Amino acid sequence: MEIRPWVIVEAPDRRGLRRVVVGGETVGSVWSLHQLRKLLDRLGCPADMDLEDPACVYWRGGDSGTWPDRARRRHATVVLMTAGMLASAILNTVIGWPDALGALTFAQRMSGALILLSGAVQAVAVIAVLNHWGRRQHRSSGAVVLLGVLIALATDGLLLFMWFEEKEYTPYLLVFVPLWCWSLWALWVLVRERAWQGIPRPKTFAAGVVVTALLSAVSLAYSTMYQPAAAPMHFVLKAEFGASRADGRKPLVHVPVKLYVKNAGGIPVYIINSDYTVYGRSAEYSEGEDLMEEWRRSLDKNLYEDAERYVGRLRFTAISSGRFYRPGDSLDVGQEHVMERVFQVPVGVEFDTVNVFLQITYMRKDRGKLDVTQFRRMHRSWDEREGMYYCRPEKCGEELYYHGRVRHNNNLVNVTRKPRYVTAIWSPREKPFYSISSYHFKGVIDRSKERRDIDRYGASTAYADTEVSVAELLGAAGG
Structure with missing residues (x-):
């Protein structure tokens, strides 16, 4: 006589799953009568096994029709x-x-x-x-x-x-x-x-x-x-005039100028804009008029902030201008950069002094990552082929644009903000300009958000300037 295994089907749990015990051992759990038959078939039970026969199957907590599974x-x-x-x-x-x-x-x-x-x-x-x-x-x-x-x-x-x-x-x-x-x-x-x-x-x-x-x-x-501002930014910027030389064929004096920058801080930076400009200063000299009156007149022109007696109606003329550092390049900790240029001053020039003004605008690399491949590409505002960068010369003049995506070094910021872009504008006739904002040459810049973005990415500008008298330059050149 064949001895059949004693099968027990336990009561359904909260999910409707019923545990199956064969010969005192748990062999699995099933959701339905169909799954129970498949389980018993795998265990070698006859396919025609009568599941309603108490001698074969014992049902607890419900019969063969109790399957509360949803x-x-x-x-x-x-x-x-x-x-x-x-x-x-x-x-x-x-x-x-x-x-x-x-x-x-x-x-x-x-x-x-x-x-x-x-x-x-x-x-x-x-x-x-x-x-x-x-x-x-x-x-x-x-x-x-x-x-x-x-x-x-x-x-x-x-x-x-x-x-x-x-x-x-x-x-x-x-x-x-x-x-x-x-x-x-x-x-x-x-x-x-x-x-x-x-x-x-x-x-x-x-x-x-x-x-x-x-x-x-x-x-x-x-x-x-947290903004990692513990390491302060420090740059050494210098602009120095060299020994002038007279031109043997023309009534000109050649004046060399040496420009120097070093990242003396603890954080590497991206240079997003730079400029050096040589100005010639001319003035109308008085016989000692009121000092404050002359100072106020100087300030009205937004060119000269020193209070100087005998000097009034200052005029500054740009002699030479250029970029000091390639936009988008890095200036790592301890790295130095030197540039030497020569500009010309006519012998009979009306200038009394010559000034050179140097500036770099940077962004901290520990605050963001600049797409330098995109940013280094120069765009000419007057070229219609530039697409969205084109601007009519009568409106914008003639400017060079540098524009690239910047991403915060914490990607949580990037996914909760619009894309941010660094924009730098350079022209020999205007002061260098930069912006960090969502502006993508469409719409207008939100100045309040722009200020926050500039602070967030640690962007700022460092300056240096120096001055020499034209008499000294001409004297050194034998003029």
Whole structure:
């Protein structure tokens, strides 16, 4: 006589899953009568086995028709959980990858690595979702899913908080706002199901997860809002006149000038604009008129701020002008740059002094990364082939434009803001100009946001100037 195994089908749990015991050992769990037959077939039971025969199968907590599984609801939950967790893992990877590999400072690299690690945990949680809403072969799968959801809630909440600071449209807004809503829903589902059950000391685990999530959020917020200004910027700029020489064929004096810059601070920088201009100063001399009156008249022309008796009606004429440093090039810590130029002064010139004015505009490399390939490309405002850079000469004159994308060294800022661009304008007739803003040669510049962006990226200008009398130049040249 054949001895049949004693099969026990336990009562359904909260999800409708019924455990199957054969010969005193648990062999699996099933959602339906069809799955039960497939399980018994794999165990070698006869295909025509009568599941209603008490001698074959013993049913607990309901008969063969008790299958309370809500398959559609369960499948929908699995799909939503998997999609949200996977999207959050991809978002964290996209945000953290550039910082972890390319940020200049250690703190920014750690911030990127932390976000990458969070994305890796969420990738594992994607697999845990399938197990937790499946047969739960691993008891800790619910806790892993809970950890992934808390990471998503903390990260997306931080992104949303940062977005509210500027309220600018960015395509990432269409990602992290829905993910933040998804994380709230997912957390509600997991808390309702007490997902932390099944692991040792669930309260300790839950408290540790919450503390970890809070510390991660605080760390990310700190690394985002902190501006690394501890290392001050310091440049050595010099402009020096050399020994002048008379031209043997023409009534000219050749005057050499030496321009020098050194990054004496602790942070490398991008040079986004530079200029040197040689001015000749002429004045109308008086017999000692009121000092303050002469000073006021000088200030009216916005050219001369010194108070000097006997000197009035100052006029400054540009003799020579040029760029001192290539836009977009770096000036690393301790690096020096020297340029020597020669300009000409006519022997009978009306100038009484000659001034050289040197300036560089820089951006700290620990605050942002400039697309130097794009920025170094020179655009001529008067050339119609330049497209969006073209500007009618009667409106803009003749200017050179340098324009390129800049990204913050913390990618959390980049995904919550519009793209930012560095714009530099140089002309021999006007003062050098620069801007860091969302302006992309369309619309107008928001000056209040521009000021914040300039501070955020640590952009500023350093100056140097020197002066020599024309009498000294002509005397040295034998004029």
